[in-house]
Every structure is written in structure tokens, then in C-alpha cells.
Amino acid sequence: MNKTKLVLILILILFGSSITAAQSATPVAAVQSFYAFDRAHSQTFNRQNVNARKKWLSPELSRLFDNELRRQDALLKKNSTDKPYFGDGFPFQPLQEACDGAGKYRSPVVKQDFRKGTRAAVTVTFSYPKSCKAADPVIYTIGLVRKGGGWLIDDLNTGEDHSLKEVLSSRDY
Numbered sequence: 001m002n003k004t005k006l007v008l009i010l011i012l013i014l015f016g017s018s019i020t021a022a023q024s025a026t027p028v029a030a031v032q033s034f035y036a037f038d039r040a041h042s043q044t045f046n047r048q049n050v051n052a053r054k055k056w057l058s059p060e061l062s063r064l065f066d067n068e069l070r071r072q073d074a075l076l077k078k079n080s081t082d083k084p085y086f087g088d089g090f091p092f093q094p095l096q097e098a099c100d101g102a103g104k105y106r107s108p109v110v111k112q113d114f115r116k117g118t119r120a121a122v123t124v125t126f127s128y129p130k131s132c133k134a135a136d137p138v139i140y141t142i143g144l145v146r147k148g149g150g151w152l153i154d155d156l157n158t159g160e161d162h163s164l165k166e167v168l169s170s171r172d173y
Contacts, residue, residue, distance in 0.1 A: 027120035027144045030056065030151035031110045035092070035124070039107070043089030045072070053090075058145050058154040064168035091156060091164055094126050094138040118146040 034056040042049055050065045057065070072084040088095060093108075106127055113121040121144065127137035143155035143163075156164040 025150070026112075027115060027122050027151045028110050028112050030144060031122050031124060031142055031153070034153060035108055035110070038090065038092050043093070045069075045084070045086035045089055049090070056153050058147065058152040061152075061154055061165065061168075064165060068168050085167075091158065092140075094158075113141065120144045120146070120151060 034053070037056070038053065041052065045068075047069055050062075050069060054062050068086065072086065075082060075084055106129065109125045109127075111123050111125075113123050115121075122142050124140045124142060125137050126140075139159065141157040142153055143157075144151045145154045146152075154165075158164075162170075
């Protein structure tokens with residue numbers, strides 16, 4: 001009986017440490033971990049892919065994505081031929097646009113912008129290879145919050161007029 005309890009305790013400790021490992025100790029490490037996953041997995045905006053990214057997302061951003069999935073389902077029921085707002089996929093990467101050369105963005109460069117208390121921001125720079133002479137780098141700013149000992153993505157600004165949370169909170173697009 002005692003051996004069984006010991007084995008269960010060890011399993012719980014190992015499971016708990018694997019969850020903590022996903023929540024990185026620094027904002028930069030959290031975003032790098034997220035992009036390693038995001039770039040290697042499907043960009044289709046659906047329930048399965050939202051759930052796969054939740055360990056990197058703040059509770060508020062997760063809730064907004066869940067609401068958006070419901071809104072998208074309602075839109076498609078009414079207008080099955082319409083393209084939903086996230087019809088091109090998740091907004092965490094720029095679209096792969098053609099260029100003069102290879103046409104693929106390099107791995108993003110992540111740098112800390114600021115960190116104060118439980119809030120932080122990092123910049124993520126996507127750039128084409130030098131063979132894409134006319135292509136300018138694309139820079140995103142990601143806001144993070146510290147929760148449960150780790151850093152979670154709380155917002156995204158792509159340099160447009162509105163942040164991701166503003167878009168997801170809006171009744172109209």
C-alpha cells in the first residue's frame with residue numbers, strides 16, 4: 001500500500017513539474033516556447049487548435065478565443081459561404097507572402113521590451129531572407145501576464161489599429 005502511494009505521489013510530482021515547465025520563467029522564454037509550437041502546428045482556427053495553445057494563453061485571452069469560436073460557428077450557420085474573421089488562421093504569424101527569393105520567414109527573433117511586476121511585453125520580429133530584397137520585417141508586440149509562476153500571452157499587437165483583445169472583444173469586425 002505504501003509503495004502504491006509513493007508511486008502515485010511521484011507521478012503527481014512529475015506531472016506537476018511538466019506543467020510548470022510549459023510556463024516559462026521569463027517572458028522571452030514563454031514566447032519562444034509558444035512560437036516553437038505555433039510554427040510547427042496547424043494554423044487552422046478551430047477548437048482543437050485553440051485548446052492546443054491554451055497553456056500559453058492567459059485565462060482572459062483563452063475566454064475571448066472560445067467566444068470567437070462560438071461567434072464563428074453562428075456566422076457559418078447563417079452564411080456558410082462567408083469567410084470567418086480568422087479564416088486565414090491564427091493571428092500570431094504574418095501571412096507567408098511571396099517575395100523575390102525563398103518566400104519563407106525566418107524563425108522569429110524575440111526580444112524583451114519591458115517587464116514590471118506581473119506584466120511584460122516582448123517584440124517578435126519576422127524577417128525574410130536577404131534574397132527578398134523588398135520585404136520589410138514585420139514586428140509584433142506581445143503582452144504577457146505572470147500567473148501561476150509562469151508567463152502567459154495576454155494580448156498581441158500587429159501594428160494595426162487594434163490589438164487582438166480589442167478585435168476579439170468587439171461586436172463588429
